[in-house]
Amino acid sequence: MSAGAAPAGGKGSTLEKYEAVIGIEIHCQLKTASKMFCGCSTEIDGAEPNSHCCPVCLGLPGVLPTINKSAVEFVMATGFAIEATVAESTRWDRKNYFYPDLPKGYQISQYQLPLAANGKLTFDTSDGPFTVLIRRAHLEEDTGRLIHADLDAEEPGTPADGSSKGAGRRVSLIDYNRSGMALMEIVTEPNIRTGEQARRYAEELRLLMRTIGASDAEMENGQMRVEANVSIRPVGREAFGTRTEVKNMNSMKAVERAIAFEIQRQTEVLESGGTVTMETRGWDEPSQSTYHMRPKEEENDYRYFPEPDLPPLRTTPEWRAQIKARLPELPAARRTRYQTQHGLSAYDAAVLVNDPGATSLFEAALASAAGVPAKLIANWVTGEYARLVKSAEGVSGGKVAAAELAALIKLVTDGAISGTNAKEVFAEHYASGTAVASIVEARGFRQISDSGVLESAIEEVVTANPAAVADYKAGKTNAAGFLVGQVMKATRGQANAAMVQEALRARLDRAE
Ligand code: ADP
Ligand code: MG
Ligand code: ZN
Secondary structure (H helix, E strand, O other): OOOOOOOOOOOOOOOOOEEEEEEEEEEEEOOOOEOOOOOOEOOOOOOOOOOOOOOOOOOOOOOOOOOOHHHHHHHHHHHHHOOOEEOOEEOOEEEEOOOOOOOOOEEEEOOOOOOEEEEEEEEEEOOEEEEEEEEEEEEEEOOOEEEEEEOOOOOOOOOEOOOOOOOOOEEEEEEHHHOOOEEEEEEEOOOEOOHHHHHHHHHHHHHHHHHHOOOOOOOOOOOEEEEEEEEEEEOOOOOOOOOEEEEOOOOHHHHHHHHHHHHHHHHHHHHOOOOOOOEEEEEEOOOOEEEEEEEOOOHHHHOOEEOOOOOOEEOOHHHHHHHHHHOOOOHHHHHHHHHHHHOOOHHHHHHHHHOHHHHHHHHHHHHOOOOOOHHHHHHHHHHHHHHHHHOOOOOOOOOOOHHHHHHHHHHHHOOOOOHHHHHHHHHHHHHHOOOHHHHHHHOOOOOEOOHHHHHHHHHHHHHHOHHHHHHHHOOOOOHHHHHHHHHHHHOOOOEOHHHHHHHHHHHHHOOO
16 A cells, blocks of 8 residues: 555644554445345334334344345446446355344345445545545445333433443343345545545545435434544554544544544554554544444454355346446536536535535526526525525525526626625525515515616715715715715615716716
């Protein structure tokens, strides 16, 4: 592996003696209608516990798994999207271990022959573009969910984190609804060097999953789970140090922070003469630190062997070609196209492409009949639209019709309404869906750009404010601003402000 240049602690820190080595494992819940090896529905959100189970995903004896084709296709699509080699032939392996959330006592996974191997993903960081090398992407099945409850708690069944708060009688409940859901695991090479690179990788992969429709990849609800393997080594040394594996990061920010914490912790261990222990650690959000969870399992603890109940999986050239051809435009290509074809900045392109809602609004407004420039649409989508979606004003589920946005932009560029009023119109359209033209009409926002009307309004203001006119003539140019304000007031804000300014100055500078 090539040695990255970035030191573990960043420039000027005391940590420059060490360099971090990071590899990321990500599990994504695939967006299939049924589970990985049975016909159970995957609509388990909010469902009654153990209501989406059958003998196969409960691991009862004598049942046979069948392969979910769309899960296979999602991993193939991912493989092509990360420029990996998609296997012609792969097989299934049993990973054996005991835990109550794993009813069969083994997980069907792909060990020796992953469906996709040797890919890569490139994205921007604050230090410029960076490419993560991806070792493999494979298919497996999810486990059930253990819920630790306190029998004496006021709300029985409240999920607990395993720590015993209070002295109540404790019991563990099991919900097998998630058991057997299709999971894709994506493992990188250890060529990541900083927490930021790791976070950006996870963000770009999440965007990719959403773009190809393989997973909704929400971290908050476990659809995407990121684990970081972190070690440090003296700068210039080839051999890797002992790694720890960090789990339970619930957000992208947590991924970056957990890695930074782990680098710092390991540095302190080594600096104080200690040794790093191979272990699995958890990220604790409240204390912003990692804690020991368990010693790391060794590979041979799992006693992998080929799954006897499933035949090897073959992908024909036709099938592979079909999946590849079906890929939508990928984020990296789209960002480049927005810059080259539409002249957008790298920043605007990234913001638009990051959010599927923004992307489709931009594309549709561009395609609408109004013919407004891409840059203006991009400004509205990355500005007002993004602000409304985020802010409390943004009624959740608010919508913008692309043709209405284009019409609104056209009204502004034609000088028919002011930019300030346009924002109000936009917010109202977003909340109610009412057509832009109707809102402009109802609220009397149509700008007065008729120079005759403006000139008579100016004349009235000039006559009514002799003192301000005298100030202006005496060289106090900000008196003009006051007079513009008076004209705007007299026209209830509807005057075309730019025209008023120009006409007023011309009027004032004219000899009396
Ligand atoms: P396991 O299956 O036990 O988690 P792997 O060898 O498959 O172990 O590696 C898992 C991840 O850890 C990969 O992303 C890999 O790049 C990374 N990794 C391996 N060795 C190190 C190391 N010394 N430091 C940091 N990351 C490592
Ligand atoms: Mg691991
Ligand atoms: Zn089932």
